[in-house]
Amino acid sequence: MDEVARLLTDYGPAFGQALFLTWKLTLVSFVPGFVLGVVVTVLRLFPLPPLRWALTLYVEVFRNIPGVALLIFIVFALPDLNVLIDYEHSVILTLALICSAFTADYLRTGINTVAGGQIEAALSLGMRPLRVIVSVVLPQALRAVVQPMTSLLIALMLSTSLASQVPLPGRELTALVSKIATDSAAGMAAFALAAAMYVVTGLLIGWAGAALEKKLRILR
Amino acid sequence: MSRPLEEILFGSPSPRARAITRVVSGIAAAALLALVAAAAMRFHEAGQLEARFWNFFAWPTTWAFLAKGLLGTLASAAMAAVIALTLGLVLMVGRLARPRLVRWPSIALIEFLRGTPTLLLIYACFLVLPSIGVKLSTYWMLTLPIGLSTAAVVAEVYRAGVLAVPRGQTSAARSLGLTEAQVFFLVVFPQALRYIVPALVAQLVIVVKDTTFGYVVTYGELMQNARVLIANYHSLVPVYLVVAALYCLVNYAISRASQRLGRPMH
Numbered sequence: 001m002d003e004v005a006r007l008l009t010d011y012g013p014a015f016g017q018a019l020f021l022t023w024k025l026t027l028v029s030f031v032p033g034f035v036l037g038v039v040v041t042v043l044r045l046f047p048l049p050p051l052r053w054a055l056t057l058y059v060e061v062f063r064n065i066p067g068v069a070l071l072i073f074i075v076f077a078l079p080d081l082n083v084l085i086d087y088e089h090s091v092i093l094t095l096a097l098i099c100s101a102f103t104a105d106y107l108r109t110g111i112n113t114v115a116g117g118q119i120e121a122a123l124s125l126g127m128r129p130l131r132v133i134v135s136v137v138l139p140q141a142l143r144a145v146v147q148p149m150t151s152l153l154i155a156l157m158l159s160t161s162l163a164s165q166v167p168l169p170g171r172e173l174t175a176l177v178s179k180i181a182t183d184s185a186a187g188m189a190a191f192a193l194a195a196a197m198y199v200v201t202g203l204l205i206g207w208a209g210a211a212l213e214k215k216l217r218i219l220r
Numbered sequence: 221m222s223r224p225l226e227e228i229l230f231g232s233p234s235p236r237a238r239a240i241t242r243v244v245s246g247i248a249a250a251a252l253l254a255l256v257a258a259a260a261m262r263f264h265e266a267g268q269l270e271a272r273f274w275n276f277f278a279w280p281t282t283w284a285f286l287a288k289g290l291l292g293t294l295a296s297a298a299m300a301a302v303i304a305l306t307l308g309l310v311l312m313v314g315r316l317a318r319p320r321l322v323r324w325p326s327i328a329l330i331e332f333l334r335g336t337p338t339l340l341l342i343y344a345c346f347l348v349l350p351s352i353g354v355k356l357s358t359y360w361m362l363t364l365p366i367g368l369s370t371a372a373v374v375a376e377v378y379r380a381g382v383l384a385v386p387r388g389q390t391s392a393a394r395s396l397g398l399t400e401a402q403v404f405f406l407v408v409f410p411q412a413l414r415y416i417v418p419a420l421v422a423q424l425v426i427v428v429k430d431t432t433f434g435y436v437v438t439y440g441e442l443m444q445n446a447r448v449l450i451a452n453y454h455s456l457v458p459v460y461l462v463v464a465a466l467y468c469l470v471n472y473a474i475s476r477a478s479q480r481l482g483r484p485m486h
Contacts, residue, residue: 047230047241050249064471066429069443069464077460081266111225119228129229137225154335161337165436174340181347188352191344199335 007189011180018176019197025088025160025172029095030153036096037103038142041111042133044104055104062101067162070094075166091163099156106148110141143216150209154202173197263457273455277462282449289445290466296363296431296441301424303367308374313404315379333372338430341365346437358439366430370423377419381412421478425471432467442466 008015044055062070071094074085085093114137122132164175171179173194181187223231233241263269276282314326333341342365345356356364385408393407434441446463450456 045226045229047226047233048245048248050245050252054248054252060472061468064425064468064475065464066432066443066467068432069460069467072443073460073464077457080457081262081268083262114225116223116225116228119225123229132229158335158337161339164339164343174337174343177340178343178347181343181351185351187344187348191340191348194340195332195336198337198340199331202335203331 007180007186007193010184010186011176011190014171014176015173015193015197018171018173018194019201021163021170021172022157022160022197023201025091025095025163026153026157029092029160030099030156032092033096033099033156034103034149036100037107038138040100040104041107042138044108045111045133059101059104062097063105065098067094067098067159068165070097071162071165087166087168088163090166091160091168094162095156095159098159099152102152103149106145106152107141109148110143110145111137113144114140140218143218146209146213146216150206150213153209154205157201157205158198268457273453273458276449276453276455277458285445285449286442286462286466289440289442290470292434292439292441292445293428293431293443293470296359296366296434296439297424297427299359299363300367300370300427300431303364304370304374304423304427305420307367307371308378311371311375312378312382315375316382330372330375333369334376336369338366338369339433339436341369342433342436358434358437361437362431362434362439362441366427366433370427370430373423373426374420377416377423378412380419381416382408384415385411417481418478421474421481424478425474428467428471428474 040055044052071090074090074094078085118136119132122136160172161174163172164178177190177194180190311326311330314322315330317323342362345361345365349356389407390403393403431441432443435444435447438444442463446459449459
């Protein structure tokens with residue numbers, strides 16, 4: 001307990017900043033990742049074989065590539081191709097790409113829950129296919145994937161620990177723990193505190209997701 | 221699901237719609253080809269297509285070294301999976317146990333291991349444990365944290381499976397005079413396993429991905445060996461591309477296997 005108190009006086013503000021950076025990275029990579037995932041899902045519905053093929057490749061690649069491998073490629077290999085992205089944006093890009101692939105995958109499952117009869121009905125009302133997708137299919141599909149998207153958001157939050165692998169200007173939680181463990185003997189307490197922050201953040205996201213799910217779920 | 225949604229949406233196009241689709245398909249194909257060409261151009265302009273960056277891939281030693289790395293990855297992933305499957309079972313039994321003294325610590329442990337990034341656990345084994353006198357080999361510094369964090373997820377997967385087994389099965393087994401342990405391990409759990417095999421195999425993909433952190437503790441897995449190759453041949457882009465492709469292939473194969481297992485068995 002003593003150790004934690006000393007840690008808080010020494011590194012308290014640093015932990016606050018680290019937690020904030022973890023949250024920020026989570027949010028700024030989730031939002032574009034989610035939007036991109038929705039766009040990919042919609043584009044994959046159209047009967048355009050080359051586009052479908054390319055987007056399936058996109059989803060499979062970013063679903064299966066390990067996050068660190070992608071981050072290291074963006075940070076260390078892309079400069080050799082004269083593409084320079086700063087560290088923070090590299091982390092965000094990595095997480096957003098992975099998030100978009102998983103979103104596309106989950107949303108496809110959500111789309112499969114929409115009954116075919118509804119689409120036939122909408123078409124027979126004279127709606128165009130794009131209109132059917134936007135106003136009939138997507139709203140129901142999005143409501144069906146609240147739970148997997150919550151899990152994805154938690155996984156993404158935990159994946160922000162990847163940022164510790166590149167020299168980001170600020171430190172997120174994992175980078176802070178590794179620095180404290182290298183500099184001082186307070187590694188154990190720092191680890192416990194950071195773990196508690198991750199767990200609480202995850203529980204909060206899970207709780208918010210469950211509340212949203214309860215509000216939005218479609219009872220059939 | 222009778223027909224896929226795309227087919228209902230675009231199933232019976234008019235001749236005009238069909239013509240438009242063909243044209244747009246052509247445009248999309250051209251745009252994609254242009255994208256590939258632009259990427260190739262960039263490789264060429266940056267000098268990344270020069271033979272010296274690629275020729276060592278023609279040598280068997282390179283592939284032997286990468287294969288050794290892949291073997292290291294799989295050795296770590298397999299052991300982590302074994303830890304996860306057994307410890308997950310223990311945690312799940314604890315989570316479902318009636319005495320609070322067992323249940324609450326199990327819940328706490330599951331939430332802790334599940335809610336902490338694997339990388340943080342690896343750092344704990346790598347930087348924190350030595351300071352309190354525990355020395356692990358690089359293999360265990362990587363495998364143990366991955367196994368532990370996966371165990372917590374697997375425990376929840378097991379639990380979902382067990383809860384999905386109809387209640388009547390438990391009542392029937394009890395009324396036959398089986399003990400609680402027999403009811404669980406002979407009747408409920410085998411049925412639960414059948415529900416969750418796809419989810420468990422999918423978890424294996426995450427385990428393989430997590431072993432990428434091996435380079436953090438300098439354990440000789442694929443990523444670490446890739447770094448050694450890069451240091452030897454100064455060929456960043458090709459090596460990372462090949463390694464990324466290898467990871468994608470391994471994980472894609474596992475995902476496909478899990479989808480296949482997920483099909484109904486009867």
